[in-house]
Amino acid sequence: MLTPxxxxxxxxxxxxxxxxxxxxxxxxxxRTDLSKYIYAGSIIGIIASLISGKLLIGQVNNLEGYAEQIFLGAMMIFLAGLILYSIIWVGKQSKNFSLDINQKYxxxxxxxxxxxxxxxxxxxxSLEIIMFLLPYAAEFxxxxxxxxxxxxxxSLVLAFILFKTTIKLNITILFSILNLLLILIGGHLFGEGLYSIFPQFGESMSTAGQLIYSLPLLFIFIKRQLRKYLKK
Known part of the structure; x- marks a missing residue:
């Protein structure tokens, strides 16, 4: 349940x-007259993602045997790559989580x-959520x-607290914690993906994949965080 x-x-x-x-x-x-376009775009986005998710899950459920293993394994490795991209590249760009409206838009x-x-x-x-949960489609x-x-x-509760009270919460720290958890999830996905594609090597392939993925990424993540705090 923790991963979802x-x-x-x-x-x-x-x-x-x-x-x-x-x-x-x-x-x-x-300009509240323009709010309806935000609501409309959000609703269309939700509907489009649900349709896409249904199609993707339908395709996964149609696969059988080794073809299903190969697809799920490749999907897990791809998702591990997405996490890697999110943490390395997006983090490098100093993604802005500021709540300052004038600065943000x-x-x-x-x-x-x-x-x-x-x-x-x-x-x-929404599509990212669906893709991350796709490997679990068979056991949904x-x-x-x-x-x-x-x-x-x-997420709704936290967003409500942020915008309806005067609480001072450092969003960057929150996302850093979430990124740390994502590294562990990415390591699990990478290891399980390798095991699905190469089952002949046994569980050792899964363990090796997790270590190969997680250890260097944890080192880079911790080094970057320490550098930020030392600068402060």
Missing amino acids: IIITFRECLEMLLIIIPLIVYLHKIY NVKLTAFSLLLLSFVTIFRE NITIVIGIFIGILA
């Missing part, structure tokens, strides 16, 4: 940190731009569903 909670919480929080400040900003400049406030921004945000993050059960709902609920 972490993945869903992180991706949903990223959505909310884009959509909610934008709605607040429109209220601040007395510098876009033309047109119906199309707001519709497109909200659609792309919701669709991209109530535990995974509960994990998804807990992740969504936790």
Whole structure:
């Protein structure tokens, strides 16, 4: 259950940190008439991601035998690569999690731009959730569903606290903790992916894959965090 909670919480929080400040900003400049385009884009994004997820899960469930193993193994390795990209490349770009509305947005406030921004945000993050949960499609059960709902609920609660109270929460620290957990998830996915593709090597392939993936990434992550705090 832990993996669905972490993945869903992180991706949903990223959505909310884009959509909610934008709605607040429109209220601040007395352009609430444009809010409907954000809601419309968000709804279209959710529908599009659900349709895409259904198609992807349907394709996975149609696979059998070794073909299913190869596909799931390749998908796990691909997802581990996504985590690697997220932590190494996006972290290098100093991704901005600021809640300062004036600093965060510098876009033309047109119906199309707001519709497109909200659609792309919701669709991209929702599709990432679906892809991360795709390897579990064959064993999709109530535990995974509960994990998804807990992740969504936790992100909504945190977003509400951030924008309705005066609490000072360092979002960067929160995402650093989530990234640390994602490294461990990525190591598990990478190891299991190798084991699915090369089952003849036994469980040792899974263990070796986890160590090869996790140890260097943990070293880079910890080194980067220490460098940030030493500068402060």
